[in-house]
Amino acid sequence: MTNIDFMGKRKYFYVLSILVMIIGLISYIIQGFNYDIDFTGGTVLEINLHKVPSAAEIADLEKLTKQITGTQTPIVRKIEDGKKIMINAHEVHGKKRTELSKETRDKLFNAIAKKYNLKKEDLISYQNVGAVVSSELKSQAVWAVIIASILMLIYIAIRFEFKFGTTAVIALLHDLLIMLTVYTLFKIPLNSTFIAAMLTVLGYSINDTIVVFDRIRENRRIQGKMDLKDLVNLSMNQTIGRSLSTAATVIIVLFVLYLMGVQSIKEFALPLLIGITSGTYSSIFIATALWFDWERSTRKKLQTKPKRA
Template sequence: MKQKYGLDQKDLFSTDNVNPTIGNELKYQALMASLIASILMLIYITFRFEFKSGVAAVIAMIHDVLVMLTVYAVFRIPINTSFIAAILTILGYSINDTIIVFDRIRENRKYMKKEEFSNVVNKSIWQTMARSINTSLTTLLTITVLYILGVQSIKDFAFPLIVGIVSGTYSSIFIASPIWVMWREWEAKKKSRLKAV
């Protein structure tokens, strides 16, 4: 190999052999890990807030996983064990951001009892926006340095993380909370229609 391609001793040699059995096993592990994480997070958020907020958070996480899968497919990044680690990392990052927004909503609901729920959510998002953006930027800075200076295996892990962090920040602000609001408003309209009938 060295003579044929003119490689030096310092060149990194790496071989990956993924047969269909291992590929199916990786898919199964990634799916099961994401499913178990989503169910446990749904239970936790339902216990801490309410069921609607838990479902909204899981929908936002599904969005993040789909974005990650799209990045892997478009950029033809090999699926290996770092794929599972990247997905679980992004799920954890996204749910952390979502819980912080939900926690602020819960706090504001105590003090803004006469306000509509959508106004409380809007104010809560604005109050946590700077924190979410600052946290994402500092994390992105670190991951970007890893991507620039790291070896290829680190780059294969860091690039989807960069996309996932941006996606997770976006989904916790613009997907999870609005879904929670829309569901509550839909239920309120449904109850008012039933009372009118």
């Protein structure tokens, strides 16, 4: 068993998390999120290039799409065997975003066809996504997080205590913010798959946190009047091996899926990879540290409270 003074170093963990979230906030203010068509509305085109485009060619296709459609951040990505691409774009009319008109869609495909010597049948498919659906999706995503957080808070408050539940939910929100920071910083397309991955991460992360809290509760009963800092450090040292081993096996699988999976699998594996890494970190270094500070503050107030005669 390790013998690490986690609570003595907790302020470093706080600072690290705050710095990452500040970077994310600055990135969001400067460039916002790279919303996929699921959130913005627009048109999805699937085109067969008959070759695997390089990163430079993808960038040129994005630039071409932006020039023709007016989309500020068009998304062009390889799918299936890499020889086919998917383009997400929309038209801008004032503050309103709409799907591509037939004229704009044809103009875009003709420009790509000329560049790659394509035929009409190489436009495999196109699909329009309405802005109303996109707006509903954003609303549902927010409500899903809120409801999930409230239910988990209630469960942990009943199963353990309110302080455990509150700090666990704060750690979950920390994981969500870290995921969003990575997405805005690297302009990764934000789509409906992210919502499913986000809720999966919340469930995984809370499970890891409960393991640590359960050990604290057990040691508090066994050790009696042991110093709070020593009690928390003991519990964390007893569970860190299990937490890291579990996380490592999941992360390895997700990493392999991301490297070798098709595009749809990659879109699900990437946010899971980010979220579970952050969730493991927050379960060990953030949730428990927050509970420790809260519990210590409560005990100090009880000790300094004047006794009635």
